[in-house]
Amino acid sequence: MKRCDLHIHTVPSVSDRMFTYDKDVLLDYVAKTKLDVIAITNHNLFDYAQYQEIKDALTQIVVLPGIEVDLENGHILVIANNDDGTLFDFNSKCEEVKNLIKTKDDDISYDTFIRIFGDLSKYLLIPHYEKEPKLHKDTIEKLGRNIIAGEVSSVKKFIYMEKEDTELTPVYFSDFRIEKGVTPDKYPVSHTFFDVDQVNVNTLKLCLMDKTKVTLTSEKGIKLFQIFPNGQMLSTGLNIMFGKRSTGKTHTLNAIASRFEGKAKYIKQFELLNTSRSDSEQFENDLKVRQENSAEDYLREFSVIVTDVLKTCSADEDEMKLQKYLEAVMSSAQQSDVNDVFSKSKLFNESDFKELSFDEIKKLINATLTLLESQLYKSLVNKHLPEASLKSLLKELIEQCRKDNVANLYFKEVNNIIKMVKESLQLKSAAPRIPNIDLYQYFINKKKREIFAQVAIAIKKSRTISTEKAGHFTISVSARPFVNATDLKTVGLKQVSLTNAFAKYGNPIQYLDELKAAGVESNRIYKLFAAIDYRILNSSGLPVSGGERSEFNFLQKIKDAILCDILIIDEPESSFDNLFLKNEVNKFIKEMAENMPVIISTHNNTIGGSIKPDYILYTEKKIEADGVHFNIYSGYPTAQTLRDVKGNTIENYEITLNSLEAGEQAYSERKDIYETLKN
Template structure:
């Protein structure tokens, strides 16, 4: 990354500036304090070769020759490379402009400009925003040159930067290199040092900066807006320069791409690395998809269980935990058995027997009070309420009225309830003792006389069991039906979570993790016929205890499916794309990301429209390394850096450089990148041209 200022005056404009004296010392301090890598000297319609050479010989940065020019209605800085040919051209141009005596208003025509500035096509032209009219038409007038828009503030920079039809903006100082200036805004270093532009390139050579300035994405007002570079040292002792942003690694098979990735993994902290290995996106597509489905199922199923929590708690408490309603016999069967026993009793019983003359023999037992257990539970809930400090503190802070009276009333009620329960429990104990004594007496009489006890039945309890069994069956019949619980959007797809009955006993066993027991008979006999309570009894008899969190899954199956936006099930390739997008989203939290040949099972449309933008998005916060042989991905990715792997003399070598700079280097050798890039993407220029002909032939119809 380089920091540049291509608009510095070392001589005043006699028509608009107050007189000032050039100071090399001031310019040296400005360059040092601003940490500039390159500057351009651009005096108005003037180029002083002797002064320029003095500056070039003394400054510790690159210095480029230039001129601020009046061009028709434009104010434009013309900057050239620092060589003898261009400095001579600027000298002659300066003399021509002096001869034309332009004054403070006139500007030369574009045709005159092209005549005077012979090599203008290789120049950088910076048109000042606000001083240049019809700035959007610059590209049509001087399209062969690199045209930029010079702005005077960060606000204007952002305004131009965001307009797609505007050239690249740059912010330069327009400084006067002097110690004393009547306009202090032109030589105050503390203010001027924030009016420069950062350029994403490897060095401050003219062509490196020139190529970078062609792309808005390579220009920024702060270093944070751009990507820097750093060296990776590999095992063979060589350094490879890479970008902190998006790196594209190319090369033939066996050229050392995998070796390079292994070196990266050795150098970085494992906790800061996210890797999508070669073929992993295709192989792990189902695993990633299952994970997302499970997340969606858990979310929707949790809400659904919450909606029916009271009903499921009742079923568990009364049919599983206490088993009080899970009868072995039906209501009718139980009643028939009682009547049969009663008829048998009357046949065998002699009313004149001694046993029937004893009152206690015919006495019925006390019925237990079911309300006590319910009140016990409510008392525990009240205790939890009164003991919750967080609740009362929250109430005190967030309500206007005092909560102490409310708390006192609840505590008073709790004490009354405790006293009542205490008395009722004592009565229950007495009843239990009486029932026990009565049972003992009746047993003795039966054993001594041979007269059986009269059959007993708690018709209320029996009917209660019958009633709740029927209600539970009705509830289960209502909910054990196909229903969509929810739809969640993930990337461009959606996951639909469905509740549905089990179709096969294997689905039931898998969902409930039951392997070694056959449930085929009860499944067919009861579940398929919607006799769910009877099915529950069979399951409890077979496996014993049923955990509370497994109760719902005994009756219902939960499935999720991945669909397109049109509700069509996704294809195999779409699954791979979906899983890859999710993996890259997860990768955004890591400092380093490796993506090795992600194109497996993906079509070029997906690569162009989805994958490339996602990789670029991840590289905004992470250092990303992408390996590919796919020409669509490679050619359209527009990485910050290109890394070319080669195998030479049984050793791996690497050349790298800014992709938009069109050069790659290993530190000793620098070459154009086009040949290696096209060789890797298209198997050479001949193949590239041949494919182009084929495409054109297909279009020619």
């Protein structure tokens, strides 16, 4: 098995942050992490002279030449063989890449990539796959059989890709900047082991074609990965940590969390115990945040209606315009005898040209773009609507939109001329002028307000919006009418008086007007028509107690960990009883451990024993002449002895019994008591 790190940076570039290369750090890194193969893969450049210097200094390992290319908004590693003939050609190709990438925003196209590198079978190509910035799947598909592996950013993603037959072979590398001042305790340990003897591009490619020959540990079939530079391992599944008080368990958990650089879900001891009033309020607030999407989904379409009505003239304004229009028509009829040459001209009472609306055509353009940009259903769409036809339709829609825009510019200009002429004619005539009114729009506005009132009354009726199971809990989200002005404050409008507005709550139109008058922001008004309640119910259908809140919080935190790369839990037994640990916590933890590394510190036999872990760690504190040292012994649950990184051993049976049962004597006494009670 060869330990490989095929993603190392030694030269900063326009695509990378600045750093100062230190050859001594590279030599120390390779030695301390016991690497067998490395590749120098700087961003969009290859430093031939520096590479030769590194290769000459590291004669005991294989050093491969490489480059990390910005390809179509993603990254891809291109790794070559290290013989002299290949190096000369590879260097010239990398120079072309370097000359094309002038800024951090530049990249090269697929066609340019093919033109530069030519026969791709000569190289090992590894795209960013489950790692940002990802190489787009369309580009990977175009590269075809040249892509057999994908780089990941975490152990969790490595596990996922390893399990999925349809996924590429995963590789996990450091992406390490060999930087002056980096100390050994900061060295990355994200390396991949290849089951090969001789190392070159072809043997590595053959190895990557078989997922079983690519692992995170040197031992075949054992799902471990290195967590600390000293060689300490963890299981990719469930790890249990034992140890006496103050022996370094929390210290170790903190160190593990720091290695994941903010991507660890760390549930610390006692953080789930909510007993004070402020904790209770925080619980309710957290719950509201979690279920905000349910409320938004319920009110989303109503918010569109509210926004539209807010842009519409009020009923009073429309009625006033209509009244003035009718009065002017009657007045004009009654005073027909005063009509003169000016009032008889056609422009005197001419109506404005109505500007074209863009709502419909914009919807069509967006719909066409959606069909064109769809990736998941592209073949299905093109089966019925050929891409060429969609592009032709999009072109014509855009052209029509431009024509309509030009027409509106003419309408505006003509309307301005009509307005000026009408005002001039009015100055010279004694006859009353009939004001301009859009009667069609008047009736549209009236209908909008009627529909808004109907929907507003319906939206606040009491009903359950959604229910969701979470273990033995049920999350219930429901809607109801607001009961008073104070109730309206729950939406978060602490500084606005809503007493006058609530007095009109039964009349949606008047209520809307009062909310505007009270100074409520237009984008929040829709939330003040229906109250949204969030409740957590226990298995009996009753609101949860304080202790049950802790249980619910814990289950939610475990579920949230799916977005992280590791789950760390420090003594969950501090917050819960054994039945909950066994029936709920163990179940969720085991499920999480199938997809990501999980590590739990515990003294409890329900967690430590019943859960059946994949790997055990035991912490021990030693005070020596140079200070305090925290030692870690580890191994499989079935092993007779646990071993530290220096090879020292301790008895697994003894430390497990002492940690979980307070020793063999206490265990025997409890066993006798249980037998007596049973009989």
